[in-house]
Amino acid sequence: MRELICDQTIPDIPARIEAGQKYTSGGRHTAVSLILIILMLLFSRTTASSIDSRRQLYFYHTHTKESLAVVYHDGNHYIPAALEQINNFLSDFRNGDVRAIDPATLDILFRLRAHFGGSGTFEIISAYRSPETNAMLRAKGRDVAKRSLHMEGKAIDTRLRDVKTARLRDAAIALKLGGVGYYQKSDFVHVDSGRVRTW
Numbered sequence: 241m242r243e244l245i246c247d248q249t250i251p252d253i254p255a256r257i258e259a260g261q262k263y264t265s266g267g268r269h270t271a272v273s274l275i276l277i278i279l280m281l282l283f284s285r286t287t288a289s290s291i292d293s294r295r296q297l298y299f300y301h302t303h304t305k306e307s308l309a310v311v312y313h314d315g316n317h318y319i320p321a322a323l324e325q326i327n328n329f330l331s332d333f334r335n336g337d338v339r340a341i342d343p344a345t346l347d348i349l350f351r352l353r354a355h356f357g358g359s360g361t362f363e364i365i366s367a368y369r370s371p372e373t374n375a376m377l378r379a380k381g382r383d384v385a386k387r388s389l390h391m392e393g394k395a396i397d398t399r400l401r402d403v404k405t406a407r408l409r410d411a412a413i414a415l416k417l418g419g420v421g422y423y424q425k426s427d428f429v430h431v432d433s434g435r436v437r438t439w
């Protein structure tokens with residue numbers, strides 16, 4: 241499993257001290273030092289809160305049997321390289337087509353994981369679905385919408401390991417962040433970042 245952590249938010253404190261010292265003029269060292277200490281405290285606090293609020297997800301793909309642990313948001317911004325990694329992981333497993341997965345959909349999963357606590361792993365049944373795959377499934381008479389949000393990278397069919405799927409559905413509905421479908425027989429929940437609706 242590869243973990244991607246962005247290190248771009250760690251402030252370059254030594255560089256800031258140097259920059260500050262350029263403005264030090266005779267007799268004002270104490271005041272400048274005090275300001276620098278305050279600045280350093282402020283920056284270290286920002287970094288700490290960024291670490292607390294970073295968003296991490298764990299995936300296991302039921303078709304490719306691959307796993308992924310990824311920090312996709314550093315507390316301030318989405319991390320492009322991490323999103324790209326997720327897009328590849330959640331590509332159309334039937335033909336390898338890749339499309340951007342809506343970060344709002346990832347956030348729904350993150351909220352669900354936070355709700356149940358722990359480092360829950362989402363088992364992926366289906367995520368991005370290319371128009372070709374969608375048409376093929378429809379032709380086979382599968383329960384697939386003609387304009388499925390899977391084709392827009394906004395929907396994920398999943399279950400959360402060690403959590404009853406009915407409970408996952410209830411929690412997803414309570415979030416009111418998009419569509420939630422419950423597929424009891426196949427034991428998964430469809431979540432998407434589209435309109436709030438349930439089935």
Ligand SMILES: [Zn+2]
Pocket residue numbers: 390395396397430431
């Ligand atoms: Zn679905």
